[in-house]
Amino acid sequence: MPELPEVETVCKGLARVLPNRKIVGVRQNRHDLRIPFPADLGSIKGRKVTTIKRRAKYILVHLDDGRTLIIHLGMSGQLTVSKKKYAAEKHDHLVLTLDNGAQVVFNDPRRFGLVALAKTKDLAQHKFFTHLGPEPFDKKFTAAFLAEKFKSKKVAVKLAIMDQTLVVGVGNIYASEALFSARIDPRRAAQSLKPEALKKLVTAVRNILKTAIRAGGSSLRDYVHADGSLGDFQQHFAVYGREGQKCRGCSCNIQKTGGVKRITQGGRSTFYCLLKQE
DNA sequence: CCTTGAACCTGCGGGC
DNA sequence: TGCCCGCAGGTTCAAG
Structure with a gap:
């Protein structure tokens, strides 16, 4: 489920619930996900949460002893917070109980x-983060920056913009959406984009992510993303998942174009409409 | 350094 | 009904 907007939405939900709460229970229903759970994960019991942050697609739960609980949702992870009595569901791998009785459940089919545990609050040197590019909303993320990074990249721009070492947060959905919004053919070699196109791409990435965050944020209630889906934003996808249908946001004639195209790049689906690019 | 492809894992929907 | 296939929002690793 998560690209940057979804992770940001989850973080916002957690930020309304977790800070100043003590973790009074840590239940591990298995010992690993993509990597093993930390051997000392149980030691977060008794700690109080200070703040919630996000870096790239990682959720950072800062603790009052200076350590940080790091959570990544992968493809199918959901974090829900519920005050109701916990009823175990399939694929609930980690359940934290708070001192107000709320349950934080990490489910990931x-x-x-x-899940990881870092010794410090400052994670710049942590192995998960050293290789990552800037946040898309960081002032470092500019057309000039992309030009430099794309200079040696013969790969398609769709793949390049999803490369987390160049800029973080853009996943498979928003890559298609941002490129459509910028009217850039996703198949073009990254290094072939001119400054004007790069500028449009930077703006499009920021706008798409920001709009999606707003839509996701609007669907929050008692849960941190109750359904684990994309909030309201999926109804606004212009091209993603719309193969053969009319794209949203350009006035192409579907009879003539055949609608949105789907191709595979890097083993993953890309959706695009070429009107106004040729 | 760059690129490609496979790997990790479960669930769902479509076709036969 | 069952089986097989392809597909799904991420990241890492090996090999060329």
């Missing part, structure tokens, strides 16, 4: 997620 495909188990591509991860």
Whole structure:
């Protein structure tokens, strides 16, 4: 479920519930996801949560002893917070109980997620983060920056913009959406984009992510993303998942174009509409 | 350094 | 009804 907007939405939900709460129970229903659970994960029991942050697609739960609980949702992870009595569901792998009785449940059918524990609050040097590019909303993420990074990249721009070492947060859905919004053919070699196109791409990435965050945020209630889906934003996808249908946001004639195209790049689906690009 | 492809894992829907 | 296939929002690793 998660690209940056979904993770951001989950973080916002957690931020309304977790800070200043003490963790009074840690239940591990298995010992690993993509990587083993920390051997000392149980030691977060008795600790109080200070703040919630996000870096790339990682959720950071800072603790009052200076350590950080790191959670990544992978492809299918969900974090829900419920005050109701916990009823175990399939694929609930980690359940934290808070001192107000609330339960934080990490459910992840495909188990591509991860849970880790860092010794510090500052994670810049942590192995998960050293290789990551800037946040898309960081002022470092500019057309000039992308030009430099794309210079040596012959890969398709769709793949390049999803490369987390260049810029973080853009996953398979928003890559298609941002490129459509910028009217850039996803098949083009990254290094072939001119400054004007790069500028449009930077703007499009920021706008798409921001809009999706707003839509996701609007669907929050008692849960941190109750259904684990994309909130309201999926109804606004212009091209993603719309093969053969009319794209949203350009005035192409579907009779003429055949609608949105789907191709495979890097083993994953890309959706695009080429009107106004040729 | 760059690129590609496979691997990790479960669930769902479509076709036969 | 069952079986097989392809597909799903991420990341890492090996090999060329």
